[in-house]
Amino acid sequence: MTLIAVEEHWIMPDLTSALRAVPPDRRDESLALNETGDHRRRLEDLGTDRIAAMDAQGIDVSIIALTPPGTHPLAPADAVRLSRAANDVAAEAVAGNPSRLRALSTLPMSAPHEVADELSRAADLGHIGTMVYGRSGDLFLDDPVYNDFFAAAAQLGQPVFLHPQLPSSALRDASYRGFDPMTDLGLATFGWGWHLDAATAALRLILRGTFDRHPDLQIVLGHWGEMLLFWLDRADSLSRVSGLPRPVSHYIRSNFFITASGMLNPALLHHTLSVTTVDRLLFSTDYPFQRPTREDITTFLGHFASDADREKFSSANATALYGLDA
Numbered sequence: 001m002t003l004i005a006v007e008e009h010w011i012m013p014d015l016t017s018a019l020r021a022v023p024p025d026r027r028d029e030s031l032a033l034n035e036t037g038d039h040r041r042r043l044e045d046l047g048t049d050r051i052a053a054m055d056a057q058g059i060d061v062s063i064i065a066l067t068p069p070g071t072h073p074l075a076p077a078d079a080v081r082l083s084r085a086a087n088d089v090a091a092e093a094v095a096g097n098p099s100r101l102r103a104l105s106t107l108p109m110s111a112p113h114e115v116a117d118e119l120s121r122a123a124d125l126g127h128i129g130t131m132v133y134g135r136s137g138d139l140f141l142d143d144p145v146y147n148d149f150f151a152a153a154a155q156l157g158q159p160v161f162l163h164p165q166l167p168s169s170a171l172r173d174a175s176y177r178g179f180d181p182m183t184d185l186g187l188a189t190f191g192w193g194w195h196l197d198a199a200t201a202a203l204r205l206i207l208r209g210t211f212d213r214h215p216d217l218q219i220v221l222g223h224w225g226e227m228l229l230f231w232l233d234r235a236d237s238l239s240r241v242s243g244l245p246r247p248v249s250h251y252i253r254s255n256f257f258i259t260a261s262g263m264l265n266p267a268l269l270h271h272t273l274s275v276t277t278v279d280r281l282l283f284s285t286d287y288p289f290q291r292p293t294r295e296d297i298t299t300f301l302g303h304f305a306s307d308a309d310r311e312k313f314s315s316a317n318a319t320a321l322y323g324l325d326a
Contacts, residue, residue: 007220
């Protein structure tokens with residue numbers, strides 16, 4: 001059975017240097033997570049070692065994307081320059097291993113009027129979608145300044161992966177500090193804050209009417225929907241006060257794909273299937289931060305009800321969403 005992983009991270013040394021040079025008030029402290037264990041070595045490799053890791057896990061195709069925070073914290077000119085460079089590097093990596101790699105583009109979200117053009121250029125290079133975050137500086141992803149971006153993504157058929165990011169400094173001060181530095185960071189990122197931040201960004205897109213304007217636009221949420229799928233009964237109540245023409249859950253089922261991000265817990269799968277359909281599920285490992293073994297993956301696939309459902313999750317849905325060759 002073919003296995004396509006849709007959220008597999010990489011990093012570019014020049015971008016790491018630029019992100020470290022950002023002034024402290026805009027610097028993303030989650031960069032420290034790229035330095036733990038052997039993460040940095042694995043993130044920087046797009047060649048032999050990465051393919052070997054895929055082989056060990058039984059993954060046929062990895063869809064690579066820059067690890068957080070992408071180019072979002074950079075000044076506009078730097079974000080444009082390094083987004084273009086990253087997209088060129090990723091395209092070269094795909095060209096070097098065309099049967100094993102595909103790529104999501106990086107966009108200069110701090111330069112809003114450049115975003116649609118870079119999305120289009122990256123699509124011409126062969127990128128099959130893009131990865132963004134819920135905020136760039138003080139700009140939320142649902143700000144009207146990004147209307148052209150979403151229109152272009154819908155028109156080009158480029159799915160948008162909405163990935164978690166470090167909450168703002170103000171929000172961290174209010175909710176995520178008071179412990180030792182690493183506990184503060186963990187609480188604000190992988191332990192809680194990342195996921196709540198991404199779910200809120202998704203809700204804001206829905207409430208802004210993004211999918212009423214662009215019904216063909218498709219968003220991918222990781223980590224089994226970033227907690228949002230567990231709270232849809234309450235989120236649907238927002239439709240009554242916001243003037244949305246449909247419940248929030250309608251948009252989740254029509255405009256969102258959900259991926260596992262290496263969290264191979266059957267309880268999460270079963271809950272997700274109670275909210276949306278197997279046609280909306282995608283496999284991923286969140287490499288290198290999660291590295292399930294081949295045995296872990298095989299065991300998890302055994303929790304699907306049929307071979308047809310297993311195939312949808314493991315490859316067929318990704319093939320259709322991203323327009324991959326069979």
